[in-house]
Amino acid sequence: MITIKHNHEDGTLVYGTVKGDGVYDIIRKWENGGFKFFPSLRMIGLRNSRDRIADRWAINAAAKALREAEFEVTVEIDDEHRDRAQVLEDKADRLDDRRDALESRAERHAGKAAAAHERANQIGERFAGGQPILVGHHSERGARRDQARMHQAMRTSIAEDKEAQSAAGRANAVGNQMRRSATPAVTARRIKTAESELRKIQKSLDGYKRRHLDHKGKPYYTEIHEPAKGDYREMQLSRKAQLENQLEYDRAQLAAAVEAGTFVEWSKHNVHVGDLVTYWMRDRRRRVVKVNTVTVSVESGYSWPDKVKFTDILAVECPHSEDGPAVTATNRPAKKAPAEPKFEVPTIDVEKLKAAAQTLSNMTVGADREAFVSPPAVVEQMMELADIQRSMTVLEPSAGTGNIAAAVVDAGAIVDCVEIDNGFMEVLASRVPGASLLYRHDFLETDTAQLGTYDRVVMNPPFSEGRDIAHVTHALQFVKPGGRLVAVMGAGVSFHKVKVAVEFRQLVEDRGGEIIPLPEDAFKTSGTTVRTVIVVIPC
Template identity: 35%
Template sequence: MTIEIIHSRSEGTLIEGSAKGDGVYEIVRRHGFRYMPSIGQLGIRQSRDRAAKTWYINAAAAALREAGFEVNVTIDESNRRSFAEAEADRVERAEGRAERFSGYADNAANRSESAYQHGHQVADGIPMGQPILVGHHSERRARRDVERIDHAMRTSISESEKASYWSGRQRAAEGYEQFRKAPRRTLRRIERLQADLRRVQRRQREESAEGSGRDVTNQELVIRHEELTEEIAYWEAVIAEAEKNGFKVWSKADFKKGDFVRRGKTWFEVLRVNAKSVTIPHIHNGIGGGVVRASDNKLDGWTWLLTYDEVFGRRSAEEMEAALAASTTE
């Protein structure tokens, strides 16, 4: 029997040629492989859109060969999905989860209601205030009814908790795309990705220099460079769409010393303008809202760096004075 261990970025790491009961699973599960019911194959979970985990693959292949299997290993890192395709697939799967969790929640709610009604039906057959008559021929049935009522109520509560749990999972799945594309979160993601891209570019320059002028390339660095460039462009398009819909992307150009910046419900005077943030009096000065000036800093001069993705508004010193004057006359 020939076992094929195949990795591509588009499909992840999968095993082909194995059948239930052939002993392959028992061998490879010790090396990171699991059975994935959604596709009916053995593979490494969360290996799509990632570089091959060669230490797992090589260890599994060696163990299979030792057990008498013929094993072929194929790794094709160039076969990959675009980031847009991968993200669309993630959104589609989230929608599928939301639909599935909705069904789970409905079923649990129905079981809870059914158990509740059953318990009340049993209780309705017992006269109000009727005690258990010890020694009477009705004692056994009365005790059995108490147990049935208790079991029904416990089942109803348990199923109600399950319904709440699955409803929560449903809401999370439904909000996946909105969560991913939230502008402020997306800005932070872009910054991290740009830092990753700079590190990759630095490593590529170092490898080229070590090659003494020869075209020295590392395949994984080249692919990672392409992936990061693609992903950054995707999220920048998300921000551009958000800006069309009224979202403001703040930057150094929007502020000067003495302006006021809003964080949450509090306005802070800008002490210094930096490339990626503004320096303000420490946020503990602003508990409860209002306006915090430089002179209001009561924490031994402590300051706070407020990054531009955390900014919710700006006022010049003149605009702030006018707003405060208007609020006192109202």
């Protein structure tokens, strides 16, 4: 048995149905009533049907469609209205519940956003040091996997943050309309609207005639409307009783506002021709030329007057006072009901996440570049050996993603960087905004005419096939007399017997430099186990 019930406390709901029985598929259609499913109630019903006259068309259409589908259906309609004060009290309670639910939802999404953000940061620690993805290297697979996980965590964080902020905004908006509807000015307009509807209802209940006039003003057809009958009459009677109850409540509220002096009810009894009225958010102040039933006509500055409703008037300046001076009566705004404290949830820095994702996309090169960035411990040791002082000039050739350059800037020195890869240059520019010059060149093709000389040269060049020796030897020309070069190099320079390695060791010795071995796993976090040393060459 399917029962469609309507009363003013619960609205229109459907009882006796279960999931999958086909009832909802039938009555959800517009032609069958347009019923909706309410997740909070776990029931089917009509939207906005609480404390309203039953929508008999929708109810009867649903009942008819269900009977045609061989369902047994009963309809129960109770259109007895509730007291206006009780209606508003229940509505306020529902709004409180809704605000609480939205706040909980916002907090839930904010928690998920924060967790995803933290997860992205944790995964991105391997990229935070600036180590790029080396295509073709054995570390590529793991790096790609971590990059994908980081991107997914970022997207989740951004999406959850958007949901959290949306729910928080909706929570803060709950009740605003209800508070506004309780203001005296809105109440006065609602009274006028209700009185007009009551007159139409009474006209429908009594029946009426409507004459149609020709161009000479003579009637040529009379349209006769019989008094309302059947369900329609019942609906009109129920609506009339509901409006009368609403008017009684609203008139009492408005009378209290008038008595308290927070509202003046303007009409043709206290607005006269010649008065100055203020309206439209206090932007307009015009003289009255005619007083009508529901409006006043005011000077417009043109050949026609403007019309202003009495309910839109904010102030009246009357020069007709018998006591002599002009009298100004003002619609002082009533004190607003205290709003709920603004609810806020933490905001994720979306732009920072997007920038991080863009940085990752620029950190991919071929394995032949040997772009193994200097780990923090190695950089710290290099800075100590370089003895960089504030305001010194420093060059970092083959700067990569800028780990060394960042340390130089932190030491208060001025750093110039040379890097051939455009992607790395963009990463370098974002990670080390203090770098003063960025050259997109192959370092081996640069000279002092382009760059000048520096107090220090600190570098981590490519190692294979003796390229580290070639880079370091070339870099010596950029060191000022009395300066110093500090470089990370492959450990082979300290023991290989090939001519270029032997000559390089002799160069270091002749200049009073030293070769300092690093731990075997010094570059493990950068994806390589190659053994390395730090070479210091004074000039």
